[in-house]
Amino acid sequence: MNTERLPQENKMPLTWTLKDALASLFVKALSLAIRLSGKGSATSLPGKLVLRWHPQLLNALGKKLPPIRIMMTGTNGKTTTATFLRDIFEANHNACLLNEKGANLVYGITTSLAQAVGWNGAYHAQVAVLETDEATVGKVAPAVIPSDLVVMNLFRDQLDRYGELSTTAAFIEEGIPFTTGTIFLNADDPMLVGMGRNAEKQGLDVFYFGLNVSRDAGEETTTGLAKIVPHPKEVANCPECGQAVLYRSRSFAHLGDWFCEGCGFKRPDLDASITPLNVEANGWHLRLDHLVLGQGILLKSPLLGLYNAYNVLAGASVAGYYHTPVTAIQQALNTHQAMFGRAEKRLIEGKPVQIMLIKNPAGASEVIKTVCNDTQAHILIALNDSYADGEDVSWIWDADFEQLLTTHPNAERYTVSGKRAYDLANRLQHASLNTDWHPQVEASLENALHLALAGVKDGETLYILPTYTALLELPTVH
Numbered sequence: 001m002n003t004e005r006l007p008q009e010n011k012m013p014l015t016w017t018l019k020d021a022l023a024s025l026f027v028k029a030l031s032l033a034i035r036l037s038g039k040g041s042a043t044s045l046p047g048k049l050v051l052r053w054h055p056q057l058l059n060a061l062g063k064k065l066p067p068i069r070i071m072m073t074g075t076n077g078k079t080t081t082a083t084f085l086r087d088i089f090e091a092n093h094n095a096c097l098l099n100e101k102g103a104n105l106v107y108g109i110t111t112s113l114a115q116a117v118g119w120n121g122a123y124h125a126q127v128a129v130l131e132t133d134e135a136t137v138g139k140v141a142p143a144v145i146p147s148d149l150v151v152m153n154l155f156r157d158q159l160d161r162y163g164e165l166s167t168t169a170a171f172i173e174e175g176i177p178f179t180t181g182t183i184f185l186n187a188d189d190p191m192l193v194g195m196g197r198n199a200e201k202q203g204l205d206v207f208y209f210g211l212n213v214s215r216d217a218g219e220e221t222t223t224g225l226a227k228i229v230p231h232p233k234e235v236a237n238c239p240e241c242g243q244a245v246l247y248r249s250r251s252f253a254h255l256g257d258w259f260c261e262g263c264g265f266k267r268p269d270l271d272a273s274i275t276p277l278n279v280e281a282n283g284w285h286l287r288l289d290h291l292v293l294g295q296g297i298l299l300k301s302p303l304l305g306l307y308n309a310y311n312v313l314a315g316a317s318v319a320g321y322y323h324t325p326v327t328a329i330q331q332a333l334n335t336h337q338a339m340f341g342r343a344e345k346r347l348i349e350g351k352p353v354q355i356m357l358i359k360n361p362a363g364a365s366e367v368i369k370t371v372c373n374d375t376q377a378h379i380l381i382a383l384n385d386s387y388a389d390g391e392d393v394s395w396i397w398d399a400d401f402e403q404l405l406t407t408h409p410n411a412e413r414y415t416v417s418g419k420r421a422y423d424l425a426n427r428l429q430h431a432s433l434n435t436d437w438h439p440q441v442e443a444s445l446e447n448a449l450h451l452a453l454a455g456v457k458d459g460e461t462l463y464i465l466p467t468y469t470a471l472l473e474l475p476t477v478h
């Protein structure tokens with residue numbers, strides 16, 4: 001890595017007070033006590049308590065972070081991408097601080113930083129990657145002063161929490177004035193390009209990344225340069241004139257090589273792009289073109305699906321910008337353990353299981369495509385409606401279960417579970433177009449898992465599609 005771009009560890013903090021140190025020690029001790037007691041995860045509560053006593057702690061912790069502070073946000077893929085980016089930096093022997101999985105709100109980030117900071121206020125890290133919830137960016141950015149802000153995408157997600165997409169975009173934009181370096185944006189998402197225009201007006205550098213797909217991945221037809229009119233649910237609007245955009249090619253949902261017939265505005269030139277090439281049994285070949293790293297770089301990724309191609313691209317965009325060599329990117333891909341349920345493969349009760357988190361229509365529809373590629377699939381879907389899942393489960397009506405039921409019509413292969421198992425069963429029955437179609441319904445996830453696994457024969461795989469809190473309930477996933 002270019003050392004000019006990567007300053008050395010900050011070992012001489014100047015404004016670290018005894019109160020900051022004691023507050024951090026409190027977080028470490030309480031986290032340990034919670035873990036030892038076995039009463040739940042210590043990712044958030046210590047931060048919540050300590051901020052009552054020391055409201056400025058996050059500020060103190062943030063100012064002591066190493067100069068490379070990458071804040072990562074967006075609806076889908078931020079955990080996978082943040083982890084991947086950490087793996088790339090570490091493959092290049094750059095110690096990297098990453099907040100704990102899922103701890104991406106103010107309390108969780110405070111807890112993670114306090115756990116990592118030394119007694120003297122120094123971190124053993126040259127880079128910090130902070131996965132940050134979209135609605136939290138504006139609250140955390142003033143404390144940590146990010147060097148870079150990465151926005152993956154904006155999908156309709158948990159509407160009851162965030163309201164409309166424009167509200168979510170506004171939350172993220174609150175972080176832009178505090179960013180000192182570059183804003184990395186997915187150019188395939190028209191709303192993010194609107195955000196990029198605003199950032200450029202504020203004098204910030206914008207780095208655009210996007211996918212080059214030669215066909216509309218949402219359809220099975222070759223479209224070439226023909227314009228694609230998206231499904232009404234997937235409409236995105238031109239950031240310049242507000243008219244619904246059309247596409248030359250589309251990866252999925254509202255993401256793609258878009259343009260506006262009204263004013264001529266279009267997807268900006270890409271500073272980094274990935275072109276998916278052929279898929280083989282042991283991985284997917286991708287071509288990376290990058291402003292800093294060069295053109296025509298071949299990568300091999302174990303993570304299938306266009307949503308994962310975006311994750312690889314975002315990680316490579318940032319790492320490459322900091323002159324991290326391609327070998328480190330490839331090494332991180334080779335060793336990458338898709339963490340925390342995102343495309344996780346494992347054996348449960350001796351049978352192969354693949355776990356893929358679902359949480360919104362676009363992400364779930366992509367997961368469904370992956371499941372449809374396996375003709376031997378058994379399917380367990382678990383829908384909860386806790387706060388972290390989104391209390392409004394109406395999104396299941398926008399996910400493409402029709403495709404799933406068309407490919408896998410056999411009801412015996414389906415088990416549904418979770419607090420809203422019956423809503424889900426109803427949704428699937430609608431997708432089957434057959435009122436006699438009934439999946440196995442078992443509200444207890446533990447029982448549902450046994451039931452589903454009992455039907456899996458040699459050579460078959462069980463795909464588990466849980467919402468967030470259902471994922472946490474699965475055995476051996478923690």
Ligand SMILES: [Zn+2]
Nearest residue numbers: 238241260263
């Ligand atoms: Zn326009």
